Amino acid sequence: MKGILLVNLGSPKTPTEKDVRIYLREFLMDKRVIDAPWIIRKIIVEGMILPKRPKVSAQAYKSIWWKEGSPLVVISKRIFKSIQKKIAHPVALAMRYQEPSIKKGLQELYNKGVTDVLIIPLYPQYAMSTTETVVEKSKDIQKKYFPNLKLFFLPPFYNDDEYIKILSKHIESNLPKDFDLLLFSYHGLPERHIFKTDHTKTCRLDDSCCIETGLKSHKYCYKHQCCYVTEKVRETLGLEKSKIKQTFQSRLGREPWLQPYTDQTLIKLPETGVKKIAVVAPAFVSDCLETLEELAIADKELFLSNGGKEFHYIDCLNENENWVNWLINHINYFLKTRCKNN
Numbered sequence: 398m399k400g401i402l403l404v405n406l407g408s409p410k411t412p413t414e415k416d417v418r419i420y421l422r423e424f425l426m427d428k429r430v431i432d433a434p435w436i437i438r439k440i441i442v443e444g445m446i447l448p449k450r451p452k453v454s455a456q457a458y459k460s461i462w463w464k465e466g467s468p469l470v471v472i473s474k475r476i477f478k479s480i481q482k483k484i485a486h487p488v489a490l491a492m493r494y495q496e497p498s499i500k501k502g503l504q505e506l507y508n509k510g511v512t513d514v515l516i517i518p519l520y521p522q523y524a525m526s527t528t529e530t531v532v533e534k535s536k537d538i539q540k541k542y543f544p545n546l547k548l549f550f551l552p553p554f555y556n557d558d559e560y561i562k563i564l565s566k567h568i569e570s571n572l573p574k575d576f577d578l579l580l581f582s583y584h585g586l587p588e589r590h591i592f593k594t595d596h597t598k599t600c601r602l603d604d605s606c607c608i609e610t611g612l613k614s615h616k617y618c619y620k621h622q623c624c625y626v627t628e629k630v631r632e633t634l635g636l637e638k639s640k641i642k643q644t645f646q647s648r649l650g651r652e653p654w655l656q657p658y659t660d661q662t663l664i665k666l667p668e669t670g671v672k673k674i675a676v677v678a679p680a681f682v683s684d685c686l687e688t689l690e691e692l693a694i695a696d697k698e699l700f701l702s703n704g705g706k707e708f709h710y711i712d713c714l715n716e717n718e719n720w721v722n723w724l725i726n727h728i729n730y731f732l733k734t735r736c737k738n739n
């Protein structure tokens with residue numbers, strides 16, 4: 398029998414310093430997130446990040462926490478329930494970090510007699526620290542605990558025409574009537590990660606390569622995949638190029654991350670005449686700390702205190718009906734065609 402496992406990033410159990418420390422330790426000790434040798438990673442995480450960051454991050458989490466829990470986990474659970482209602486096969490939800498774990502999700506499906514699992518990493522764009530870590534962690538768990546399970550993976554869907562239409566429609570229906578600029582703010586990545594996962598070793602991280610179409614390097618180029626979404630949504634919405642801008646947020650550490658940076662851009666925009674801004678975050682399918690706190694609270698404050706007049710944050714797709722139906726359509730395709738022993 399076939400089953401489905403949806404996988405999102407995960408959050409701390411509670412917005413307390415203790416639980417945030419546990420979460421950050423698991424997250425940042427992932428060799429695909431901080432890709433240094435184990436001992437260096439351990440020194441960076443335990444010696445440089447964990448002494449101070451959990452306290453600050455716990456405050457940030459507290460400011461966006463819902464009665465039912467972390468927005469990212471709550472929204473993922475709601476999506477999972479909507480899908481389960483419409484799919485006759487077993488469906489489970491897991492988080493890459495913390496709970497419910499990928500192991501528990503696979504166990505739940507296995508206990509229900511599932512033999513073939515479609516794993517859906519809930520990230521539109523590929524990155525070593527998102528899609529790849531979900532795929533590799535799932536494979537490790539399968540080998541160790543469920544050798545008879547067969548795993549299948551939904552690839553990054555940034556270039557799926559229907560997904561682009563759904564995202565564009567969602568943005569259009571939430572755009573304010575009057576705005577100077579629509580800002581696409583994606584989660585950042587160290588530039589080094591892009592070079593590391595570029596199998597062709599040709600990506601130069603400039604417009605001539607990441608904006609081009611049809612290059613082999615694009616399959617693993619997060620920057621290209623972000624540029625693609627921005628450009629396709631712009632075209633679909635019929636916006637002039639001067640009406641949009643793409644930036645990258647949430648950097649950590651001193652090495653160069655993808656640019657331009659969201660916070661620095663928001664500081665400078667008002668002096669160039671951009672006073673009313675709408676902001677969307679298409680690297681996330683569900684709202685989370687990075688959107689609700691970093692963008693909609695901290696970056697909003699930054700923009701307004703530097704001369705901006707209006708800052709309108711557009712929610713992620715979250716429980717958008719068309720988006721949930723898009724997932725269901727892909728699940729149904731897998732159930733009908735991808736493997737034989739149904």
Ligand SMILES: C=CC1=C(C)c2cc3[nH]c(cc4nc(cc5[nH]c(cc1n2)c(C)c5CCC(=O)O)C(CCC(=O)O)=C4C)c(C)c3C=C
Nearest residue numbers: 406407408430431454469524526527584649680685686687
């Ligand atoms: C080296 C560090 C990090 C990389 C690389 C990274 C990539 C990356 N992350 C997301 C999605 C999310 N990240 C979230 C939080 C978050 N991310 C990092 C660090 C890296 N992310 C940290 C330290 C944190 C924790 C919060 C903090 O202390 O600031 C979240 C939010 C989770 C939540 O509970 O709401 C998401 C989602 C993507 C898509 C990505 C690569 C493209």
Ligand SMILES: [Fe+2]
Nearest residue numbers: 584585647687
């Ligand atoms: Fe992150």
Ligand SMILES: [Fe+2]
Nearest residue numbers: 600606607618
């Ligand atoms: Fe590229």
